[in-house]
Amino acid sequence: MNKHATKSYNQYFDGYSEREVVTSDGKVKIERFYTGAYYREDVSDDIWKRRKWAVGGLYAMALLLYFACGTVNCEANSCWYVILFSGITLAAVIFTTMNVWTKLTAQRDMIARVFRSTSEQYQKRVRFTSVTMLLTAGAVLVNMVLDRSAWQMKAILCLAGYAFSGLTMLRLSQLEEQNQYRQIKNEIKLKDLDEFVEITY
Secondary structure, eight states: OOTTOOHHHHHHTTTEEEEEEEOTTSOEEEEEEEOSOEEEESSOHHHHHHHHHHHHHHHHHHHHHHHHHHTSOOGGGGSHHHHHHHHHHHHHHHHHHHHHHHHHHOOSSBOHHHHHHHTHHHHHHHHHHHHHHHHHHHHHHHHHHHOGGGOOHHHHHHHHHHHHHHHHHHHHHHHHHHOOEEEEOOOOOOTTGGGOEEOOO
16 A cells, blocks of 8 residues: 555554545545554453553652662762763663553553553563663672772662662563463454555564
8 A cells, every 4th residue: 555665664553454545635645544453461450550550660760769879979970881881771761761651551452553562662671771770780890899999888879779770670571571461353344445455564
């Protein structure tokens, strides 16, 4: 249908059926309807809601603790390799937060694009963020080993805070890995079905 469709286009509109229609002013536009399966977390509504609160709370706690440690005035936080891993973590957090937000605001029954964002992509990005946080903690430890003058209570607290944040993120990734989803049949019925092309990714 769309001659200029790309991989990202198909990914974004996965599960939709589309056709070209001519408007009253002679212009051609694309008309789309979601016809693919919906995805639902295979738990009760009450547990589903509680899991959302748990994800939001744990994620917020991990970020607040991590960035609070980053503002502590200690020698380790001025070390170039600690700063490097902190910068990588910041970039990871920006992308991960988008997935977390999508997960927290998603409807009970999710279209394919939202499902991927809140499950597989979410899990990978949370895990990557956990690794960068733990590497930051490791960099602080290396700095303390190499420079004995860096052994301060502030640095020890930063080390613990970075590590705890990373472990919290890792736990979020593990919890998502344990989640089970099931497909819900889409009951939509399109008129002139032969005019539509289904988009798959």
